[in-house]
Amino acid sequence: MKLIGMLADVIRSLFIKPATTKYPYIKQDPPERYRAKLSYDSSKCTGCMQCVRDCPTNTIKIIVIDRKTKQFVMTYNIGECVYCKQCVYNCRFDALHMTNKLWESASGTKAGFKMIYGKRKNIDKYLAESAEGNSQSAVEEKA
Ligand code: SF4
Numbered sequence: 001m002k003l004i005g006m007l008a009d010v011i012r013s014l015f016i017k018p019a020t021t022k023y024p025y026i027k028q029d030p031p032e033r034y035r036a037k038l039s040y041d042s043s044k045c046t047g048c049m050q051c052v053r054d055c056p057t058n059t060i061k062i063i064v065i066d067r068k069t070k071q072f073v074m075t076y077n078i079g080e081c082v083y084c085k086q087c088v089y090n091c092r093f094d095a096l097h098m099t100n101k102l103w104e105s106a107s108g109t110k111a112g113f114k115m116i117y118g119k120r121k122n123i124d125k126y127l128a129e130s131a132e133g134n135s136q137s138a139v140e141e142k143a
C-alpha cells in the first residue's frame with residue numbers, strides 16, 4: 001500500500017507546478033513596503049544632521065560641500081544599516097526614503113557596502129578629498 005501511495009505521489013508531482021523558483025535566475029519582486037536600500041535627494045536636504053543624530057548605528061554621514069547652494073553628499077554603509085527607517089521618519093524635508101530595491105547585498109570587500117549619494121560633481125569632490133578615495137565602490141547619483 002505504501003509503495004502504491006508513494007508512486008501516486010510521484011506521478012502527481014510530475015503535473016504540479018513547483019513551489020520553489022530557480023533563484024537566483026528567477027527572482028521574486030520584493031513586497032512594496034519592503035525595507036531595503038535608502039534613497040536620498042540632495043536638492044531637498046538642508047544639512048540639518050537630524051538623520052546623522054538619529055541613526056542608531058551611526059552609519060549616516062552628511063558631507064556639506066556648500067550649504068548655501070544645498071550641495072551635499074550623503075554616505076552610509078548598507079552593511080551597518082539595521083533598516084529601522086528612523087532616518088526616514090525623522091527627516092522633516094522628505095530627502096530620505098527607503099526603497100524596496102537592492103535587497104540582496106553582497107560584496108567581497110567592505111568598501112562594496114558603502115553607498116554614496118549626491119550630484120556627480122559633489123561625489124567626485126568628496127572622493128578626491130576623502131582618505132578612502134575610490135575604494136568606495138558603490139556610488140549612486142541622485143538629484
Ligand atoms: S535629516 Fe534630512 S534634511 Fe536633515 S541632513 Fe538628514 S537628509 Fe538632510
Ligand code: SF4
Pocket residue numbers: 054055056057058059060076080081082083084085086087088
Ligand atoms: S534605516 Fe536606521 S540604521 Fe539604516 S541608515 Fe537609517 S537610521 Fe541608520
